Structure formats: structure tokens, C-alpha cells
Amino acid sequence: MRNLKFDNVTMQFPRAEGGTVEVLRDITMEVEGGSFFTLLGPSGCGKSTLLNIAAGFEKPTQGSASLDAETIDRPGPDRTVIFQDVGNALFPWLNVWENVEFGLKMAKASAALRKERCDKYLELVGLSEDRGKFPFELSGGMKQRVQIARALANDPEILLMDEPFAALDAITKRYLQTEFRKIWKDTGKTILYITHDIFEALLLSTHLAVMSTGPNATIREIFKIDLQEPRLTSNRDFAAMHSTIEGIIDEEVQKSRAS
């Protein structure tokens, strides 16, 4: 499995009133193949920009993102994004089955393979019974599961997940977090996951990068998360880790208030 690398990535955007604003400054990091790598940081710190660069939606002003030696310069089926705005991410005129099948059709996969993959991943996300439904008939949580199945059916190397569960209610969110952790273990995909939720980050990740507050955001610290399983808030190591991370985030927020 290839590693996703960011080499000296700097990103500047033009400001409406002229000049530029630097969102990311000189970020170098490596997401090891097969790991569940989470980017955690306060809102507006440029997490999504970094993910968009990995997806190939945006080109960095300086530096580059690459998969091992292959520079990323455009979106491709080896890297699939799971969007938070699932209402727009799913194709409303296609039913659940047809949405999941979309990437396979693009790859000109045979009908037999399409059926096999769709069956498999709809089963995995627990939506086998709902294959004929259209997105507007589904709840937010179900839609997000369709999006996950659609991505997995296409068998990408990396899933890029931009706060996928942030818009869901607390109970659905918790359910999907645990479900998704199982799915990740089953499929072994490399995951770059964005969140501002410390609990979610600790529950899911193998690696956790805490970003500093933007503008000029950088990676402040990378933790390897090796907590006692099952990961429960009542576990001593979980609680300790949570307060460590919380401390860093608080510091970052204070800094941005002061400046």
C-alpha cells in the first residue's frame, strides 16, 4: 500500500480585497498506507484545504502531495472523498443501487462484477433492503452509509473523509462511528479523516495530527494512538489522551484569540 505524502505544502488564496491569505504553511507529513490518520484542529485551520489537495481538487501554491513517488495533480478513482454534505454528494436521480454502481460503471466493470460489489458493500453498510430507494427517501445517516458503500465499491486506495458524521444527530453519529471503525478494520483502507471532535478522533484513529490555528496553519504535533481496546471514555488511557489533546487545542484557540 502506498503512502500519502505532503511535501512542504503551502497554500495561499487570493483575498477579495486584494492580496493573499496563507492558509497552510510548509506542511510536511506522511500518512502511512493502511493507517487511519486523523487531522484534528479548530475550524478554519485549513484541514479541508489539505484534504482537497490530497483529492486533487486544488493545487498547492508551493510543494506537492504524492502517493509514494506519484505526484497528485488531479482527482482520480484511487482516492475517493466522503463529503459531509451528503445531500449533494449523492446523485438524487439515481437510486441507492445505481449510486453505488456509479464508479464501477465509470471503470466499465462487467455487470457480474458490479452486482457482486454492490451486493457486498450494501450488505456491509446494512442497506441491502433499501437498494431501490432514492436518496430523498433516506435519513441523513442512511445517506452517509450509501456514500461510504459507493466509495468502497469502487475499491480506492485511500478514503478522504471530510467530517463525514458532523451533520448527524448524536445517536446516529455514535452508531456510525462504531460501524465505520469495523468497516475500516474489515477493508484495511488507508484513511485521511478530518474532524474537530476530539472524542471521534480518539475513537477511530491510529494516528492523530493536531493542527495549529489558521492562518499559516501547520501541523503542531502527531500522536500515534495506541489505546486499550475497546476504546471507552472511561478507560484511563483514553481519558488521559483526551485531556492532553484538549490542552493543545485550548492553547491554540487562546493563541488565535490573542493575536
Add this chain to the structure above:
Amino acid sequence: MKYQRLSILALSAAAFIGVWWISTYVYFNPKIVVPPNLVAETLWEITRNGELFEHVWASARRVVVGYVIGAVFGIGLGTIIGLYRIAEELLEPPLQFVRNITPVAIVPLAINLFGLDEGSKYAVIVYSTIIPIIFNTAGGVGGTPQIRIRAAMCLGAGQADIFFRIVVPSAWPFIVTGLRIALGFAFMGVVAAEMIAADEGVGFMIMQSRNMFLPAQMFAGIFLLGMIGVGTDRLIRFALDRLMSRYMMTLNSDVGVT
């Protein structure tokens, strides 16, 4: 539920006709504002002698030809405007200017350019229809959610797939709205053109009735326009809903610019 809606519809129609009937005698001269029973009689008469069919057919033929031309070019131009920023910047200002000029005002110009025959009628109808179709198509094509396009790119869709499988279906509800609005405009255009220069058609029938002082026939023509408008709108809505229910699910409410 169904009976309730039908009875409300009947009540509404009865109230409209009732107000019309009474006001002809109370507020107006019945020789100028003709009561509904006389209009109905006249409609029956011109239906029997074939005059009605002749006029409706003449107008309908013009509308179909002009509307189809307007739709083809309108959807084409609207798509280009929606896709390319430079086309939008170049074409939007003149289109904004032109959309405020009523079709009635261009009838004389159309006659000078295309003569007194069918050509000038088609031109007026194309003019009336193309503008709402362009604006709605451009809005739909240009308004395709970026996330939808990006999602397709992540699933391996190329340029052509993105256009045909994402942009076009996303734009359908908007295009359909444009087509519906344009159909109403087409009838307005054809009547305007026929009033100034024609020897058949519903617009001609209304104008001729006035000139010959046949107020009942004039009202029959006006009434007919309303009926044709409602009928064709229902028809196009029914057809498009059947054909494109999948694409209409994108939206829950009506959209569109006129």
C-alpha cells in the same frame, strides 16, 4: 380528498363565471362585456362551422414551430452560458437588456425582416420563448453543485461523463421550468403577431371580431386563449413529469426565472 378538491375547483369556476355574469349587467354594457352564456353560444357556433378549429390550428402550428426552434437554440445557448464563464460575461448583459423588451414591440421589426407570412410569426415566437429557456438552462447548468461534480470525479468520471451524467441531469428541473414558462410566452407572442398581420389564428380572430363589432366572438377568442394556455401547460407538465420524474426529485419547490 379528491372530491374535496374537485368541489373546490367547481366552486371557484362557478364563482368566476358568476361574477363575470352579474358584472356584465350591473357595471358594464352587455354589448361590450358579453355575458358568459352568449360567449358559450358563440363558441358552440364557431366550433360547429369549423372556424374555431381553423384559427386554433393556425396558431398552434405557429407555436409548435417557433417553440421547437426556440427550445433547441435556447437550451444550446443556455448550456454554453452555464458552462463557460466567458460566454456568460459576454452574453448576459445584452440578454438582460433584451429580456425586458416585450414581444409586442418587436412584431413590426419581425414583419420588416421576415415579411407578412409565417416567417415573422415564427420569429416573434422564437424571440418570446428563447429568453426564459436560455436563462433557466444557464442557471441549471451553471448551478450544478460543485460537490456533485467532485464526487463524480472521485469515482472516475471523465469530462464527457460529468457533462452527460451529472450536469445534464442536475439541470433538467431548471430546463423543464424554462420550457413551461416559455410555452406561455409563445402564446403571448403568437397572439401579438397575429393581431398586427395575419389572416387566420386566434389573435387574428379577436382583432377581426373587434373590427367587425362582434363582441361575443371577441370574447370567445379571449376565453379560448385561457383554455389553450391551461390545457397545454397541463399537458406539458404531465408529459414531463412522466418522462423525468427521476430528475425532478432534485427539487421540492418550483424554480425558475421569467
